[in-house]
Amino acid sequence: MTASLLTVLLQLLKALVQVLLFASIASAQNNLVEEHIHDMAAAMDLSDWEADPRLFLFTSLTAGSSHIITATSRLETILKANRIPFQAIDTATEEKARKLWGRRAGKRKLPGLVKEGYVVGVRTASLGHEGL
Numbered sequence: 001m002t003a004s005l006l007t008v009l010l011q012l013l014k015a016l017v018q019v020l021l022f023a024s025i026a027s028a029q030n031n032l033v034e035e036h037i038h039d040m041a042a043a044m045d046l047s048d049w050e051a052d053p054r055l056f057l058f059t060s061l062t063a064g065s066s067h068i069i070t071a072t073s074r075l076e077t078i079l080k081a082n083r084i085p086f087q088a089i090d091t092a093t094e095e096k097a098r099k100l101w102g103r104r105a106g107k108r109k110l111p112g113l114v115k116e117g118y119v120v121g122v123r124t125a126s127l128g129h130e131g132l
Helices: 003-051 066-081 095-104
Strands: 055-059 087-090 112-115 118-122
Touching: 003 095, 055 066, 055 095, 095 112, 095 118
Parallel strands: 055 087
Antiparallel strands: 055 112, 112 118
16 A cells, blocks of 8 residues: 555544544433433432421331331331321332432431431431430
8 A cells, every 4th residue: 555545544544533432422421411310300309308397207018127127116106105297108119218218318227217308317226216
């Protein structure tokens, strides 16, 4: 091949690499925008919980763990004994509740108390009801 043909091929190759790089960057930016929109939609779902002044007892009745059922029962007893109104929510069947718990509970485990969209207490095995 002649030098001028090699130069042209090299320029075409550079142009192709730039186009592919640009397409890759555009695709990555598009994915970031889609993730941001999804995160904003999920945050909007949480606004329903934040606007609700009731106290919720989040639990999972289908988790298959007997300690969750026992701890839930203990928390219910404490709340009822102190005449604190609450509503029990099963995170296994309530998708919005499951999302809220996943975002706001961190590494804490069910059951837990949620008020105005924030986890305000969980039962710890070592402290009993004092962990609230």
